[in-house]
Amino acid sequence: MTRMTLVQRLIYNFFSTRGRRMLKELIITMCADDHAVLTHVRLQRVVLRTEKYISELPFFYFMTFKATLYLINYALPPLSWKLKPFMWMPLERRLQYLEEWQSSSFYYKRTLFKMVQCVCVSHLYSERRLLISIGFEKSMQHRQQRSELPREQQ
Amino acid sequence: MIVDGDEVGNDIDEHFDAVVIGSGAGGAVVAKELAEGGMRVAIIEDGAYHKLSSHTDLPYEALGRLYRDKGFTTTLGKPAIPIPMGRALGGTTVINSGTCFRTPKSVLAHWNNDLDLKSLTEESFSAIFDRVEKEINVSEADFSVMSRANTIFHEILTKKGVAGHPLKRNIRGCEGCGFCCYGCPTGAKQSMDVSYLPKAFIHGAKAYVNCTFEQFIIENNRVTGIQANFHRYAGANNGHTLRIKAPRVIMAAGTFHTPQLLRDCGVAVENRNLGRNLTLHPATKVFARFDEEIRGWEGTPQAYYSEVLKDQGITLEGIFVPPDIAAMTVPFVGRRLNEFMREYKHMATFGFLISDSSSGRVMKLPLLGTTVLYNLNKADVEKFRKGVAYLARVFLEGGATKVYTLLHGYPEFSTLADVERLENGPLKAEDIDCMAFHPLGSCRMGSTAETGVVGDDFRVYGWEGLYICDGSVIPSPLGVNPQVTIMAFATRLAYQMLGKRLTQ
Numbered sequence A: 001m002t003r004m005t006l007v008q009r010l011i012y013n014f015f016s017t018r019g020r021r022m023l024k025e026l027i028i029t030m031c032a033d034d035h036a037v038l039t040h041v042r043l044q045r046v047v048l049r050t051e052k053y054i055s056e057l058p059f060f061y062f063m064t065f066k067a068t069l070y071l072i073n074y075a076l077p078p079l080s081w082k083l084k085p086f087m088w089m090p091l092e093r094r095l096q097y098l099e100e101w102q103s104s105s106f107y108y109k110r111t112l113f114k115m116v117q118c119v120c121v122s123h124l125y126s127e128r129r130l131l132i133s134i135g136f137e138k139s140m141q142h143r144q145q146r147s148e149l150p151r152e153q154q
Numbered sequence B: 001m002i003v004d005g006d007e008v009g010n011d012i013d014e015h016f017d018a019v020v021i022g023s024g025a026g027g028a029v030v031a032k033e034l035a036e037g038g039m040r041v042a043i044i045e046d047g048a049y050h051k052l053s054s055h056t057d058l059p060y061e062a063l064g065r066l067y068r069d070k071g072f073t074t075t076l077g078k079p080a081i082p083i084p085m086g087r088a089l090g091g092t093t094v095i096n097s098g099t100c101f102r103t104p105k106s107v108l109a110h111w112n113n114d115l116d117l118k119s120l121t122e123e124s125f126s127a128i129f130d131r132v133e134k135e136i137n138v139s140e141a142d143f144s145v146m147s148r149a150n151t152i153f154h155e156i157l158t159k160k161g162v163a164g165h166p167l168k169r170n171i172r173g174c175e176g177c178g179f180c181c182y183g184c185p186t187g188a189k190q191s192m193d194v195s196y197l198p199k200a201f202i203h204g205a206k207a208y209v210n211c212t213f214e215q216f217i218i219e220n221n222r223v224t225g226i227q228a229n230f231h232r233y234a235g236a237n238n239g240h241t242l243r244i245k246a247p248r249v250i251m252a253a254g255t256f257h258t259p260q261l262l263r264d265c266g267v268a269v270e271n272r273n274l275g276r277n278l279t280l281h282p283a284t285k286v287f288a289r290f291d292e293e294i295r296g297w298e299g300t301p302q303a304y305y306s307e308v309l310k311d312q313g314i315t316l317e318g319i320f321v322p323p324d325i326a327a328m329t330v331p332f333v334g335r336r337l338n339e340f341m342r343e344y345k346h347m348a349t350f351g352f353l354i355s356d357s358s359s360g361r362v363m364k365l366p367l368l369g370t371t372v373l374y375n376l377n378k379a380d381v382e383k384f385r386k387g388v389a390y391l392a393r394v395f396l397e398g399g400a401t402k403v404y405t406l407l408h409g410y411p412e413f414s415t416l417a418d419v420e421r422l423e424n425g426p427l428k429a430e431d432i433d434c435m436a437f438h439p440l441g442s443c444r445m446g447s448t449a450e451t452g453v454v455g456d457d458f459r460v461y462g463w464e465g466l467y468i469c470d471g472s473v474i475p476s477p478l479g480v481n482p483q484v485t486i487m488a489f490a491t492r493l494a495y496q497m498l499g500k501r502l503t504q
């Protein structure tokens, strides 16, 4: 991580704990609030882990992530324009809205969205029970069992 | 011997015959060869030492542990390209796929004839390649432990009468568990931490880990040592410094860091090649859905390749990433994402890298720190079009029910007509979602200071006692995975320093 100035550190600390609800709603929408997915997930844990991950990113990425989160939520110009913030939209509108971001013809808009999507979705899919539900069980166990072997067999 | 910055409680002052910054493919090899040749060698590594028994976490968690900036390093330009790199004792070799290629003959000929690097002949390298391949046990990947994503592609190519081959890999007893890029838990992959470095330690080399190089000690244009800071495992500075005096300082911090570290120290700043001429081998993949369960995460993910598009600058290579990593790249959200992930066990993937004619530069920007500026040119965009179209065709003809690409505007193909749409449709650099695993050339070797940062003796032009030996000195893109080339360069430098010649 590049070294931070005092001002950067203050900004970091200020924004680190903000936006938790937005993050949560975004993650829920990323998986279309689907019970078949969410039943395998401890949502609060995913949100906290995602938040921690973001707060440990280099300053530039951290700020870009946070700014994009706000841009998505408040549908701020020039990237989008909606009267209702994302968190107040019904599910179908939210899904449509996220798809607009994802398939936008404006390159920077979809790149920013990709960054947010990438972090949120990968945290969701690093929940072990969800991975098991899609068939990843054997490989995961194999990897974990390695640590139980005596050193010379590792 | 390993000295861990996490535990150091005082400043350290030492003298060595050589100090190497970075312990990846370049650093580890030069350190071991010099130590074996009788020199007292120190290695400075920013990352930590990770025992094999620590490679038990999920791939996604391993990104945070073993990758620089949690794998988030990205270029600026069109498109923005993630360039993951390792940060650990062993460097990027700890998290690479283990694929091994010798430098292609055509590339050596280009260096010789076009770049005037007369000493880099095929003959001069052959004994060196033999030695490197023996040290890391390069051997052909075994079909019995290959991911089905590789073997299904092999079966389809064979039916079409197209040549493909198992890749050569640096492995000893690979079990095909599929986690090569997240730390091999069995020690089968002969990354630097299990191959070259233990031998360096046997010959007395000392590695300082969790220790960041900061400054050269300079006396009249001669580099006579280095200064570094120890830090805690979590990253905070621990307040203690390391000072090493050595007549030979070898930079091997990787293509991304080496040029900027030199610049930060005011070294070679007048050389206009410093940080420039950067190439990346940008790469992408396609997903293909089959009715059969593929479970591509079981078995070696990168074990098969084809050179069928080689003359167009495209090398096709197997690739499969576990679901927690795949989830990041899926071009869908909502219900389609859920469906894609539920179906992931039915997906095969295959990828390719291009030998890029685009070039970028490493520089420092306010807020961003060290950064890469890189734009994909038109010729390279066309390579992506050809590569994706070829793979999509192969998979659809081979029985895939659907093919998914990472190209904006062409997310999925169900028929060959869809592929034709890509072949004839618009495609811009920013439409391509790619990654790059092989940054090269940012301090390239050149026959004069006008064309390179180092000469063919690896010495930085205009400076005594300072050498570079990592991916940054590779004079041009290789079109194949670079670790063996980097190791061969490092062996060459070590033998030159020892005043010895390697013969077959």
Ligand SMILES: Cc1cc2nc3c(=O)[nH]c(=O)nc-3n(C[C@H](O)[C@H](O)[C@H](O)COP(=O)(O)OP(=O)(O)OC[C@H]3O[C@@H](n4cnc5c(N)ncnc54)[C@H](O)[C@@H]3O)c2cc1C
Binding pocket: B021, B022, B023, B024, B025, B026, B027, B044, B045, B046, B047, B083, B084, B085, B086, B087, B088, B089, B090, B091, B092, B093, B095, B096, B097, B098, B099, B100, B101, B181, B211, B212, B213, B214, B252, B253, B254, B255, B257, B261, B302, B437, B438, B439, B469, B470, B471, B472, B481, B482, B483, B484, B486
């Ligand atoms: C996911 C992935 C898969 C890959 N697969 C393959 C493959 O199959 N085959 C292949 O040939 N290549 C592969 N590569 C590329 C290959 O591993 C690299 O090209 C090679 O390791 C580069 O060697 P290097 O010595 O230049 O740098 P690195 O191996 O990156 O080593 C540089 C080291 O320097 C350290 N460092 C940086 N700054 C400092 C500092 N200030 N102080 C102290 N230390 C510092 C870093 O922490 C790092 O450990 C892959 C790369 C990736 C990311």
Ligand code: SF4
Binding pocket: B098, B171, B173, B174, B175, B176, B177, B178, B179, B180, B181, B183, B184, B185, B186, B187, B188, B189, B299, B300, B301
């Ligand atoms: S497949 Fe498993 S055992 Fe083989 S090299 Fe990769 S991580 Fe190691």
